[in-house]
Amino acid sequence: MDNNYQEMAQSILEGDTEKAIDLARRSIEAKIHPLDAISKGFVNGINSIGEQFGRGEAFLPELVMAGEAMKAAVNVLEPELARLGSQREILGRVVLATVEGDIHEIGKSLVGTMLNAAGFEVHDLGVDIPSDVIIKKAISVNADIIGMSALLTTTMVRQQEVIQELDQEGLRPRFKVLIGGAPITREWFTKINADGYSEDAISAVKVARQLVGK
Ligand code: B1M
Numbered sequence: 685m686d687n688n689y690q691e692m693a694q695s696i697l698e699g700d701t702e703k704a705i706d707l708a709r710r711s712i713e714a715k716i717h718p719l720d721a722i723s724k725g726f727v728n729g730i731n732s733i734g735e736q737f738g739r740g741e742a743f744l745p746e747l748v749m750a751g752e753a754m755k756a757a758v759n760v761l762e763p764e765l766a767r768l769g770s771q772r773e774i775l776g777r778v779v780l781a782t783v784e785g786d787i788h789e790i791g792k793s794l795v796g797t798m799l800n801a802a803g804f805e806v807h808d809l810g811v812d813i814p815s816d817v818i819i820k821k822a823i824s825v826n827a828d829i830i831g832m833s834a835l836l837t838t839t840m841v842r843q844q845e846v847i848q849e850l851d852q853e854g855l856r857p858r859f860k861v862l863i864g865g866a867p868i869t870r871e872w873f874t875k876i877n878a879d880g881y882s883e884d885a886i887s888a889v890k891v892a893r894q895l896v897g898k
Contacts, residue, residue: 688707688710688711688714688716688725689720689721689724689725689728690725691703691707691725692704692707692708692711692721692725692726692728692729692757693725693726693727693728693729693732694729695707695726695729695753695757696726696728696729696730696733696750696753696754696757697729697732697733697750698753699746699748699749699750699752699753700753701749701752701753701756703753704726704753704754704756704757705756705757705760707721707725707757708721708726708756708757708758708760708761709760711725711761712760712761712764717768718761718762718764718765718768719765719886721757721761722757722758722761722794723884726754726757726758727754729750729753729754730750730751730754730790733746733747733750734747751790754790755789755790758790758793758794762793762794762797765797765798765801766797766800766801768801769798769801769802774803774804774805775802775803775804775892775893775896775898776804776805776828776829776892776895776896776898777804777805777806777807777825777826777827777828777829778796778799778804778805778806778807778827778828778829778830778831778862778892779807779809779818779821779822779825779827779829779830779831780792780795780796780799780806780807780808780809780831780832780833781808781809781810781811781813781817781818781831781832781833782810782811782812782813782832782833782834782835783812783813783815783818783832783833783834783839783840783842783843783846784812784813784814784815784839784842785812785836785838785839785842786811786812786833786834786835786836786839786842787811787812788811788833788835788836788865789810789811791833791835791864791865791866791885792808792811792833792865793808794885795831795833795864795885795888796808796831797885798885798886798888798889799831799888799889799892802889802892802893804829804892807821807825807827809821815842815845815846815849816849818830818832818846819846819849819850819853819855822859823855827859828859828860828895828896829859829860829861829862829880829892829895829896830846830850830859830860830861830862831861831862831863831864831888831892832846832861832862832863832864833863833864833865834863834865834867834868835865835866835867836867837867840865840867840868840872843861843863843868843872843876843878844875844876846861847861847876847877847878860879860880860895860896861878861879861880862878862879862880862881862882862888862891862892862895863876863878863880863881864881864882864883864884864888868881868883879895880892880894880895
């Protein structure tokens with residue numbers, strides 16, 4: 685089992701999309717829980733390439749290839765994840781986006797899949813989404829929660845921008861704001877006066893349930 689997880693991490697590190705897809709498919713056949721495949725296997729690969737990139741030991745093309753392999757593996761696992769968690773009751777509506785200027789989508793999509801599997805109706809707007817588009821969508825679908833992901837220290841301010849715009853337009857009491865992403869800390873959450881914050885997709889579901897009182 686540990687070898688499987690190591691192979692998964694290695695496939696991401698090498699940016700080998702075909703291998704990552706193959707390992708993801710085989711993990712489903714072997715009845716490995718998709719969340720284990722992601723968190724004990726593939727994520728270790730993306731984290732190590734991220735660390736190497738941060739130290740200047742890996743370069744952008746390698747980061748891009750690793751990101752593509754990771755996305756492909758998660759795409760294979762997501763339907764299984766949704767199937768295993770699917771419930772009927774609608775717990776609430778979530779408008780979800782990666783903020784403007786930020787194209788990191790893997791973690792945000794994973795959060796969307798988990799929320800969906802737990803019973804939330806998720807409107808995933810995608811990546812690089814301006815604040816006003818997020819707010820307009822939240823109004824139009826009468827969302828309970830606005831969920832925002834930010835992976836860059838330069839884009840996390842967009843989460844604050846949305847909260848400020850909601851305040852200015854008198855809309856703040858209408859929506860609970862849930863934030864996340866690698867650079868997001870409890871201090872940031874407190875500073876910008878968000879309603880919920882989580883470090884991973886599993887706790888995002890717990891926090892979202894608390895936010896809608898379910
Ligand atoms: Co980028 N990147 N990247 N990148 N990238 C980081 C974030 C970085 C930390 C790498 C590093 O230097 N060590 C660094 C940011 C540094 C900083 O801001 N301090 C960085 C950089 C610098 C950049 C570029 C600027 C590089 C460049 O062009 N010079 C560029 C920016 C582009 C842009 O957005 N404008 C860039 C580009 C890219 C790729 C496109 C190549 C690729 C993304 C591919 C894609 O998404 N389709 C990429 C990748 C893959 C990464 C790393 C390696 C991995 C991110 C990831 O997918 N993690 C990342 C380093 C790292 O974080 N280890 C890095 C796996 C994913 C499952 O985790 O996204 O954290 P994560 O999501 C988690 C939690 O954070 C949480 O739950 C998720 C699931 O457990 N969560 C939420 C996330 N959103 C949430 C929302 C919630 C709740 C929880 O509520 C709504």
